[in-house]
Amino acid sequence: MRAVVQRVNQASVTVDDQVVGHIGRGLLILLGIKTDDTEAEAKWMAQKIAGLRIFADDESKFNLSLRDVDGSVLVVSQFTLYGDARKGRRPSFSDAAPPDLAEPLVNRFVELLRAEELPVETGVFGALMQVEIHNDGPVTLILEK
Numbered sequence: 001m002r003a004v005v006q007r008v009n010q011a012s013v014t015v016d017d018q019v020v021g022h023i024g025r026g027l028l029i030l031l032g033i034k035t036d037d038t039e040a041e042a043k044w045m046a047q048k049i050a051g052l053r054i055f056a057d058d059e060s061k062f063n064l065s066l067r068d069v070d071g072s073v074l075v076v077s078q079f080t081l082y083g084d085a086r087k088g089r090r091p092s093f094s095d096a097a098p099p100d101l102a103e104p105l106v107n108r109f110v111e112l113l114r115a116e117e118l119p120v121e122t123g124v125f126g127a128l129m130q131v132e133i134h135n136d137g138p139v140t141l142i143l144e145k
Contacts, residue, residue: 012131039105042108044145046112103126
């Protein structure tokens with residue numbers, strides 16, 4: 001499981017000209033599921049992100065988590081995070097889980113974040129999405145389990 005985590009002032013995702021998810025201050029998570037990922041990876045990732053201290057305190061140090069700043073999460077599934085473009089000009093996506101395996105794990109990841117008592121919005125799995133991001137910092141991390 002791979003997550004690109006971006007600290008944002010706000011972010012939204014639109015499908016067919018309809019905003020389906022919108023958050024203010026918080027984290028945008030682009031989430032990729034690998035072919036051999038399980039619920040264990042989803043649990044680890046949700047706990048890691050829930051406790052991740054990447055918001056600045058009064059001394060401008062990364063000491064605050066989502067809970068500390070009353071932040072929200074926007075989760076957008078993105079199979080292209082497992083694109084491999086080392087050979088040729090067209091990326092291979094053979095490491096990305098097929099939709100029937102990926103979608104339940106994305107949904108489980110969202111449930112686990114909500115179980116951490118975080119407000120979570122999502123995109124639409126498999127849809128063509130437009131993502132608007134207002135990065136804060138910018139602060140971007142790549143997490144992998």
